Amino acid sequence: MRIGVVTFPGTLDDRDAMRAVRLAGAEPVSLWHADKDLKKVDAVVLPGGFSFGDYLRCGAIAALAPIMEKVIDAANGGLPVLGICNGFQVLVESHLLPGGLIRNEHQHFICRDQKLIVENNQTAWTNLFEVGQEITIPLKNGEGGYIADEETLKRLEGEGLIVFRYSEVNPNGSINNIAGLSNERGNVVGLMPHPEHAVEPGFGPDTPVAMRSGVDGLQFFKSVINMVVNA
Amino acid sequence: MKTPSVDTVKFARKTKDKVQPWKELGLKEEEYERIRVILKRRPTSAELAMYSVMWSEHCSYKSSKIYLRQFGEKVTPEMKKNLMVGMGENAGVVDIGEGWAVTFKVESHNHPSFIEPFQGAATGVGGIVRDILTMGARPIAVMDQLRFGAPAHPDTARVVHGVVSGISFYGNCLGLPNIGGETVFDKVYQGNPLVNALSVGALRHEDLKLAKADKPGDLVILFGARTGADGIGGVSVLASETFDADGPSRRPAVQVGDPFAEKVLIECCLELYAAGVVAGIQDLGGAGLSCATSELASNGRAGMKVQLKNVLLRDESLTPEEILMSESQERMMAIVPKKHLKAFKKIVSKHEVEFSVLGKVIREPRLFIDWGKERIVDVPPRTVAHDGPVYERPVAYPAWLDNLNSNSVSNAGLKRASNASELATQIIQVISSPNQADKSWITDQYDHYVGGNTALAMPDDSGMVRVSEESGLGVAIATDANGKYCQLDPYTGAKLALAESYRNVAASGAKPVAVTNCLNFGSPENPEVMWQFKEATAGLADGCLELGIPVTGGNVSFYNQTGDVAIYPTPVVGVLGVIDNVARRIPSGWQDEGNNIYLLGTTRDELDGSAWAEVIHDHLGGKPPVVDLAHEKALAELIQGASLQGLVASAHDLSDGGLIQAIVESCLRFNIGARIWLEELMERDEVDLTAALFSESQGRILISVGREDDVKFVGLCEARGIPVLRIGVTDSTGDLVIQDVATWSMEQIQKLYSGAIPELFG
Numbered sequence: 001m002r003i004g005v006v007t008f009p010g011t012l013d014d015r016d017a018m019r020a021v022r023l024a025g026a027e028p029v030s031l032w033h034a035d036k037d038l039k040k041v042d043a044v045v046l047p048g049g050f051s052f053g054d055y056l057r058c059g060a061i062a063a064l065a066p067i068m069e070k071v072i073d074a075a076n077g078g079l080p081v082l083g084i085c086n087g088f089q090v091l092v093e094s095h096l097l098p099g100g101l102i103r104n105e106h107q108h109f110i111c112r113d114q115k116l117i118v119e120n121n122q123t124a125w126t127n128l129f130e131v132g133q134e135i136t137i138p139l140k141n142g143e144g145g146y147i148a149d150e151e152t153l154k155r156l157e158g159e160g161l162i163v164f165r166y167s168e169v170n171p172n173g174s175i176n177n178i179a180g181l182s183n184e185r186g187n188v189v190g191l192m193p194h195p196e197h198a199v200e201p202g203f204g205p206d207t208p209v210a211m212r213s214g215v216d217g218l219q220f221f222k223s224v225i226n227m228v229v230n231a
Numbered sequence: 232m233k234t235p236s237v238d239t240v241k242f243a244r245k246t247k248d249k250v251q252p253w254k255e256l257g258l259k260e261e262e263y264e265r266i267r268v269i270l271k272r273r274p275t276s277a278e279l280a281m282y283s284v285m286w287s288e289h290c291s292y293k294s295s296k297i298y299l300r301q302f303g304e305k306v307t308p309e310m311k312k313n314l315m316v317g318m319g320e321n322a323g324v325v326d327i328g329e330g331w332a333v334t335f336k337v338e339s340h341n342h343p344s345f346i347e348p349f350q351g352a353a354t355g356v357g358g359i360v361r362d363i364l365t366m367g368a369r370p371i372a373v374m375d376q377l378r379f380g381a382p383a384h385p386d387t388a389r390v391v392h393g394v395v396s397g398i399s400f401y402g403n404c405l406g407l408p409n410i411g412g413e414t415v416f417d418k419v420y421q422g423n424p425l426v427n428a429l430s431v432g433a434l435r436h437e438d439l440k441l442a443k444a445d446k447p448g449d450l451v452i453l454f455g456a457r458t459g460a461d462g463i464g465g466v467s468v469l470a471s472e473t474f475d476a477d478g479p480s481r482r483p484a485v486q487v488g489d490p491f492a493e494k495v496l497i498e499c500c501l502e503l504y505a506a507g508v509v510a511g512i513q514d515l516g517g518a519g520l521s522c523a524t525s526e527l528a529s530n531g532r533a534g535m536k537v538q539l540k541n542v543l544l545r546d547e548s549l550t551p552e553e554i555l556m557s558e559s560q561e562r563m564m565a566i567v568p569k570k571h572l573k574a575f576k577k578i579v580s581k582h583e584v585e586f587s588v589l590g591k592v593i594r595e596p597r598l599f600i601d602w603g604k605e606r607i608v609d610v611p612p613r614t615v616a617h618d619g620p621v622y623e624r625p626v627a628y629p630a631w632l633d634n635l636n637s638n639s640v641s642n643a644g645l646k647r648a649s650n651a652s653e654l655a656t657q658i659i660q661v662i663s664s665p666n667q668a669d670k671s672w673i674t675d676q677y678d679h680y681v682g683g684n685t686a687l688a689m690p691d692d693s694g695m696v697r698v699s700e701e702s703g704l705g706v707a708i709a710t711d712a713n714g715k716y717c718q719l720d721p722y723t724g725a726k727l728a729l730a731e732s733y734r735n736v737a738a739s740g741a742k743p744v745a746v747t748n749c750l751n752f753g754s755p756e757n758p759e760v761m762w763q764f765k766e767a768t769a770g771l772a773d774g775c776l777e778l779g780i781p782v783t784g785g786n787v788s789f790y791n792q793t794g795d796v797a798i799y800p801t802p803v804v805g806v807l808g809v810i811d812n813v814a815r816r817i818p819s820g821w822q823d824e825g826n827n828i829y830l831l832g833t834t835r836d837e838l839d840g841s842a843w844a845e846v847i848h849d850h851l852g853g854k855p856p857v858v859d860l861a862h863e864k865a866l867a868e869l870i871q872g873a874s875l876q877g878l879v880a881s882a883h884d885l886s887d888g889g890l891i892q893a894i895v896e897s898c899l900r901f902n903i904g905a906r907i908w909l910e911e912l913m914e915r916d917e918v919d920l921t922a923a924l925f926s927e928s929q930g931r932i933l934i935s936v937g938r939e940d941d942v943k944f945v946g947l948c949e950a951r952g953i954p955v956l957r958i959g960v961t962d963s964t965g966d967l968v969i970q971d972v973a974t975w976s977m978e979q980i981q982k983l984y985s986g987a988i989p990e991l992f993g
Contacts, residue, residue, distance in 0.1 A: 009583065010491050012406030016683040019700075034581075050404045053491025109399045109676045140403070140678045197680040202814055203697070206901065211818045212686070 001026040001225050004041035006071070008033040008062045012049035013084065013196055020196040021045070024221030033065040042228045043080035044071055046087025048194055058101060058143050059089030068094055080124035080224050081188045085141055088180070088190035097181055097190045098156070099148030104141065105173025113205035114139035114193050115167040116179050120160055123186040128223045135216035136205045137193040139171055144192040146174035156181060164191055195220040237551055238276040239605045247273050256283035262620055269614045277600065277607040280552040281615055284518040285525060288789050291619035294755035295787040298768040302782035305772040310781040313744060321362040321442060321514070323783020325745045327809045330436055331698050333706050334366045337376065337429035337749040337805050339788035343485045344426035348393025353401035353488040355428040357560050360405060361514035364497055367440030367504055368432030371682060372696045373402050375412040375428050376710050376749070376803045380421030382665040382991050390424050391992050399676040404490035405497070408685045409677035410694025413710060416665045422793035427749045427803050431708060433698045438504055442513040444566040445531030447594040449510055454579055454586035455496050455562040459545035462486035462558025492561040499582040500563060508574045511566035521555045521615070523564040525598055528612035534597040535612070537590035551602045566592060626765050627758035636719065639853030640838045647921040654920060655973035657847055659983055661925065662895050664846040667888045668987035686813035690900065692735040692884050695816050703812035709735030713887065714799030715840045716855035721763040725770035725802045726858045730929055731886050732806035733778060737867030738882040738932055740817040740874040741808030746775055748785035748804050753797020755789045763800040771802060777860040817874055819883045820900020821935045821961045826880050828905060828959040830890065831866060831948065832931030834912060836922040842888045843925035862930045869951050870932065878940040878947070885931040891924040893933045895984055898967050902977050907959035908970040915956060920972070935961060
């Protein structure tokens with residue numbers, strides 16, 4: 001099982017995403033933004049960061065990178081794609097997911113251990129979670145406020161495409177506490193929090209058991225392995 | 232004779248009496264005369280620009296040099312054993328074992344951060360990160376040491392918001408975890424906020440790079456961002472002159488940062504290093520091209536021939552002098568052997584980084600810079616970069632100091648609480664005061680996860696990052712400076728800053744191994760300030776010798792004063808520790824209920840210069856707490872020993888705010904309550920309740936220990952002669968009980984501790 005991790009100029013969490021893939025049991029494959037080659041991977045992660053400096057609009061320039069042509073085609077063909085934070089913004093700018101992400105309501109960048117409720121476990125990236133399960137995933141963004149027009153929102157809610165909602169605290173003013181969503185097919189998932197930062201004991205969020213012991217993020221990567229291997 | 236369009240060397244020879252603006256460029260008359268003696272003619276305007284920036288206080292350390300030498304002299308061979316690169320390079324490098332080395336340094340960006348807080352703070356991060364990158368290391372973390380004016384002053388919010396957003400903007404975008412730092416408010420920093428930035432990087436031994444050009448024929452290449460008009464004269468005009476209350480706006484001299492360009496540059500440089508195509512590298516920071524060319528040549532004992540017209544410009548109208556002085560950010564200079572040019576080009580093109588070949592290294596130790604066909608610089612590079620003026624400025628014992636020292640807490644008759652309810656009120660006042668309160672409103676704006684190697688970050692006592700994923704080998708870093716202690720006694724104050732950073736690192740379970748510093752002071756032209764500097768540097772050097780850990784580098788920031796009013800002497804001291812496996816690190820807060828709480832060390836009635844004196848009585852006077860470095864060393868060794876045996880559940884160092892501060896923070900870290908009793912402590916150490924709770928006696932650590940490890944732990948302390956006393960137990964009631972004083976629920980205490988800063992700035 002090979003999972004590609006795309007690096008754009010300004011991508012920051014690519015090495016973290018590669019580590020997460022490795023810890024989940026798959027082989028990470030580095031993909032470069034300027035190449036038009038997906039190297040025969042079984043899934044793709046668009047990691048967090050500030051691709052192209054977030055200039056113009058977060059994710060807008062990265063959405064036009066050569067590699068994204070291939071990612072968009074493959075995603076439309078069913079390849080599992082996970083967009084994390086800036087990667088989520090790229091998915092939205094690529095029209096693989098609807099809506100948009102705007103400046104946090106309080107105007108500050110925020111980094112915190114965020115509680116999420118899993119709303120949909122029928123996607124490529126969440127099939128090992130239970131619906132209603134509470135998980136803790138680090139969140140860090142300046143422009144994470146999810147918005148969508150009323151019609152889109154109605155469709156997302158009606159079709160169960162909201163995958164995660166913020167629990168206890170809405171950290172950025174997202175509509176309906178939306179933290180992440182998927183496409184109809186369930187192969188493309190985007191979210192603002194960072195599952196790749198909750199994969200290794202000692203370096204994840206705090207839990208009631210011990211400091212920095214949270215590994216809820218590992219299930220994202222295990223889910224996609226589970227799906228591909230059992231497909 | 233016809234005046235040429237640029238001031239050439241030839242023209243300078245013929246016009247020796249031309250009046251030059253040396254004064255406006257910040258040079259003193261004798262310095263200008265010295266340049267004329269070196270060159271045996273008047274300097275060209277380009278040469279004058281170079282000398283003026285390189286001989287500025289900021290670049291030349293001309294007032295501090297004679298004192299900084301002792302950091303290199305007061306060392307034993309044992310202290311130098313693990314030092315791969317010492318002072319004088321961009322940053323010191325320490326061998327941490329397993330083939331790994333670590334480089335770290337702290338630097339000031341104070342003056343720009345007052346004028347333009349956002350860009351000033353942002354480019355401060357950018358600059359220190361490039362210093363680390365220049366050593367061949369991958370930067371792995373940053374920290375910031377911030378000092379602002381009085382919280383209630385109308386200008387403070389502007390500076391706080393600007394500085395914090397600037398650090399957040401730049402640091403987050405670079406992908407470097409921010410793992411700790413300091414925030415202090417005091418009216419002495421009103422017109423002179425201190426914005427210090429620390430970075431740490433890791434490298435394999437064989438990847439070490441030095442800033443030198445020593446092989447004739449090698450190419451001199453400038454790459455990264457284009458050169459623009461930003462930051463021109465920043466060094467000489469800004470950092471080396473006292474602010475004038477009604478002087479002109481100095482905004483144009485502040486640099487503007489582009490963290491995206493720097494992130495790309497970091498990855499590009501690391502790829503260049505890995506490919507082995509770079510023989511020497513230097514970043515462009517203060518003094519820009521003037522600094523990079525002269526330092527590279529001087530360090531390599533060689534010369535350089537540079538065509539200035541080859542510099543890629545953002546603004547075509549820049550004059551050669553401006554190009555030499557520009558402090559445009561995100562630029563690097565590489566020395567590349569000709570045979571590697573093709574490989575160099577391939578890598579920079581992959582990252583879409585622009586570059587231009589400016590010239591080449593030559594054997595003759597001379598720096599030649601041409602502007603088209605005209606020679607505009609012809610100087611010995613060493614005279615620019617290293618043999619600048621050195622001053623032994625007058626020092627004078629401050630006239631006000633004896634009065635300040637005699638105005639102690641007891642001489643001033645400061646009233647102590649006379650009953651439990653008064654004491655409870657004082658506790659609340661202290662822990663909710665801006666300096667003692669929770670700083671997470673600030674630190675939550677920084678990414679501390681990126682990289683996936685952060686083992687400890689704020690609010691823990693020190694930051695800790697893993698260096699080797701295979702073995703878990705890592706480093707811990709803490710910084711400290713208590714300006715109030717240094718105002719009372721700069722010699723002891725500097726030692727106290729060292730002692731606290733050292734203790735913080737030890738409390739995390741790491742072994743302290745090296746020191747960096749950022750010495751923030753007033754004007755060196757004031758003999759009383761110079762005396763403070765002399766005392767503080769002596770205190771720090773003596774302290775390092777006593778602890779057996781070397782200073783690996785640092786930075787001096789003078790002229791932090793407005794009019795005649797200088798800041799408190801604020802020597803920020805950073806200590807680096809090594810830990811064989813970060814899995815062994817010790818958290819600062821209580822994690823489990825039913826653990827015993829021990830206080831290590833002795834409590835004395837030491838309230839002079841304390842948070843209690845400041846918050847309750849608005850008082851500063853007397854003498855700082857006693858510092859005993861032999862005891863600090865024994866304490867550190869005890870914690871390491873206990874941690875190796877897995878006996879310590881948590882450790883929190885005691886510093887400003889005293890015992891009560893450490894108790895509150897230990898409770899709130901993981902929301903575990905406790906019952907605390909103090910009679911035995913008061914009896915054993917002969918102190919009253921006020922001193923027991925608020926004294927800032929040094930050499931103390933609050934430890935929690937699981938019951939099963941109790942006997943072993945106490946035995947270990949006794950065997951090493953460290954005073955140990957059980958003062959409480961953690962519990963699950965959700966309350967903090969200080970017996971005979973007060974009881975608070977976790978929610979109450981959290982609200983008091985965490986509400987203060989957002990209320991002021993949120």
